[in-house]
Amino acid sequence: MIFDQIISGLSIGCIYALVGLGYSLIFASISLLHFAQGALLTLSGVMGLLLMTKLKLPFAIVVPLVAFLLAAIGFLLERFIYRQVKGSPQVGVISTLGVNIIIPNLIIIFWGSEAYPFPKTVLGGSPLSLFGHSIQPVYYWIFIVVTIVVILLSVTLKYTSIGLAIRATAYNPKLASLMGMNTSITHSLSFAIGSALAGIAGLLAGKVLFISYDMGSMIGIKGFVAAVIGGFGNLPGALVGGLILGVLETIGGGIISSTYKDSISFVIMIVMMVFLPSGLLGEKRIEKV
Amino acid sequence: MKKMMGMTLMFVLFLSFSAHGAEVFRLGLIYDGTGSLATHGRQGKWACDWAVEEINSKGGIQGRKIEVFAENAATDTQKASTAAYKVITKDQVHFIVGPTSSSNSSVIQQITERSKIPYVATVGSADALTEGKKEWFFRCSLAARFQSEDLINYCLNVLKAKTFALLAATSAHGQSLMENFTEILTKKGLKQSLLVVERFKDKDMDFSSQLLKVKAASPDILAIYGFSTEAARMVTQARAMGIKSRVVGGTGLDEEYGRLAESAGVGTIVSYGFWPKVPIPKVKNFIKEFHKRTGVDQPNFAGPQTYDILHAFADLMNKNPNAPKLSLKDDKLESDRLAIRDAIATIKKYDGISGNISFCKDPTPDCRDGIKDSILLQFKEGGQLVKLQ
Numbered sequence: 001m002i003f004d005q006i007i008s009g010l011s012i013g014c015i016y017a018l019v020g021l022g023y024s025l026i027f028a029s030i031s032l033l034h035f036a037q038g039a040l041l042t043l044s045g046v047m048g049l050l051l052m053t054k055l056k057l058p059f060a061i062v063v064p065l066v067a068f069l070l071a072a073i074g075f076l077l078e079r080f081i082y083r084q085v086k087g088s089p090q091v092g093v094i095s096t097l098g099v100n101i102i103i104p105n106l107i108i109i110f111w112g113s114e115a116y117p118f119p120k121t122v123l124g125g126s127p128l129s130l131f132g133h134s135i136q137p138v139y140y141w142i143f144i145v146v147t148i149v150v151i152l153l154s155v156t157l158k159y160t161s162i163g164l165a166i167r168a169t170a171y172n173p174k175l176a177s178l179m180g181m182n183t184s185i186t187h188s189l190s191f192a193i194g195s196a197l198a199g200i201a202g203l204l205a206g207k208v209l210f211i212s213y214d215m216g217s218m219i220g221i222k223g224f225v226a227a228v229i230g231g232f233g234n235l236p237g238a239l240v241g242g243l244i245l246g247v248l249e250t251i252g253g254g255i256i257s258s259t260y261k262d263s264i265s266f267v268i269m270i271v272m273m274v275f276l277p278s279g280l281l282g283e284k285r286i287e288k289v
Numbered sequence: 290m291k292k293m294m295g296m297t298l299m300f301v302l303f304l305s306f307s308a309h310g311a312e313v314f315r316l317g318l319i320y321d322g323t324g325s326l327a328t329h330g331r332q333g334k335w336a337c338d339w340a341v342e343e344i345n346s347k348g349g350i351q352g353r354k355i356e357v358f359a360e361n362a363a364t365d366t367q368k369a370s371t372a373a374y375k376v377i378t379k380d381q382v383h384f385i386v387g388p389t390s391s392s393n394s395s396v397i398q399q400i401t402e403r404s405k406i407p408y409v410a411t412v413g414s415a416d417a418l419t420e421g422k423k424e425w426f427f428r429c430s431l432a433a434r435f436q437s438e439d440l441i442n443y444c445l446n447v448l449k450a451k452t453f454a455l456l457a458a459t460s461a462h463g464q465s466l467m468e469n470f471t472e473i474l475t476k477k478g479l480k481q482s483l484l485v486v487e488r489f490k491d492k493d494m495d496f497s498s499q500l501l502k503v504k505a506a507s508p509d510i511l512a513i514y515g516f517s518t519e520a521a522r523m524v525t526q527a528r529a530m531g532i533k534s535r536v537v538g539g540t541g542l543d544e545e546y547g548r549l550a551e552s553a554g555v556g557t558i559v560s561y562g563f564w565p566k567v568p569i570p571k572v573k574n575f576i577k578e579f580h581k582r583t584g585v586d587q588p589n590f591a592g593p594q595t596y597d598i599l600h601a602f603a604d605l606m607n608k609n610p611n612a613p614k615l616s617l618k619d620d621k622l623e624s625d626r627l628a629i630r631d632a633i634a635t636i637k638k639y640d641g642i643s644g645n646i647s648f649c650k651d652p653t654p655d656c657r658d659g660i661k662d663s664i665l666l667q668f669k670e671g672g673q674l675v676k677l678q
Contacts, residue, residue, distance in 0.1 A: 001501050001502075001505060004497065004501050005497060005498065005501060008495060008497035008501075009497075012494060012495050108323060113322070113323040113324075113327050114327065114328070114545070115518045115545070115549060116549075117521075117525075117549055117551065120551070134531070136529050136530065138529070205494070208494055208495065208522075209494055209522065210518060210521070210522060210549055212518070213323070214324075214492075217492070218492050218494065219494065250495065250497060250498055251498075253498035253499075254498040254501065254502070257487075257488065258487055258488060258489055258490075258493070258496070258498045258499050259459055259488040259489070259490065261490075261493070261498070262490065
């Protein structure tokens, strides 16, 4: 049973990790806690469902398409909303909470409040046998998709000029600007990538959950917890944090009680914030005042 | 000039918050328009609007029109509380009807008991709602204690089940059904046949912790007591994990469960108070008209139960010569509410769409649970419900 719980936990953890990566990337770039990641995840689920059911597009096409659409939405959100309140971190956070409320309510108005499943063929197939245990198709597909996304993200950040600009801006925006980098564009691009990550997470979560206006609310919070565990602003940390959170939550729910799964997540977050505030892989930063 | 405009505005605002229009029967409707119980809540609201339209077309309540003050509780107890305070204190309704969850009904009930206003729940099933001498509360829905007995007997006698597993939501609905289920098995001397008892929360994403235990126990029957969306998610995951137990459930599973669970939900047996395919002309006409108004083919019990209680009340007030005469003046609000409560308690054997409804005066479960007959139904392909013989 423990093996099954670990597999299940890692799968859910992958979804948390993608959302956490978005949080960390955006925070690293512009020091903003983007609490609307859950709402973007929900939006991507709805978009994905509409593209597959109305336009009959295959899932393999829908993933990059929705990621692109969410990237565009993230870009526009940063440009027209968050940039306007850039000078005040508190107002910035409140504006992200506002977006987090507005998007699901717009979904209710324009799409409805009923839940819908993804088509059966999405992330389908035969169970995989490993060490005598059966792994459901949705689980191994989530591992595959997230692995590809993480590899693409790493390659982009490490080997492309865009990635270099994002990393440089995240490290020291003033210095990056002095070196001739357009930090304004890199901020928007960080948002775009962070939103695209939430978009992909939404498509994966849509297979596990049903698509509804509130599907992203708890996942958005768990993604935040994943980012805290790993070290806010640290990308590998968000990945590790998500996986650890998923596994601990599933195993803890099995040992203690499934009623306390959410509580387990938040207790872990509080413990991390008290005893290791920089997270598992985060670095302590000394700021001169 | 500015001062004059300001004073005029203040006066207009004051008027809007003070005395209401002349003698209108104000009905509060608190329903779950969104959230886990949205299909029940919305159907309850549509049925309420339809019933009110019909009653008003015949003159309303004792010659006065009904005005509905509807609030969406969104299957959220905080919103239910806000909604209750609003309809009671601001709208000053005479009577509240609620197609809303048991948890919400419990919260609203605490407020209506304190405020002394009659409240009829048309969806909530938790037994606790009618326990503890609730003077102002009535239930026009099938209570949990009527849901499990027939279901368990069917499992034991017809399905020859020997072992059970129970997964119950942490909501008041799930809690009540879980307690009932366990109590009935214990009374039959079969407590040891309940191999797994686990809880889940409404917004849970993954049920592998609970389902792995069920899989290991391999019970004949898996009882899922929760609402449609979570139950559908759970049964889909259960089937994907290879769990082959027969699934049973309660009134929380409606046509949305059948639609979402698809083939995984086929064969699920539920205990209901209403079956939309009852071959009685007035039920058939109701279903046909409901479909015409809402597009819903197979309404759940929320619509008929809400429709029935409003018509039962209107019939009583308009046709019974012994019915109290309502003043509906603002200064008589308290006495009107008391008269309405006492009138509802006299509803006896009202033959409605959802079945026989009877109340009585004592604040006991027996008196305040208006519907007592359950019916066993099974989900077939396409989410259709058929009656079990």
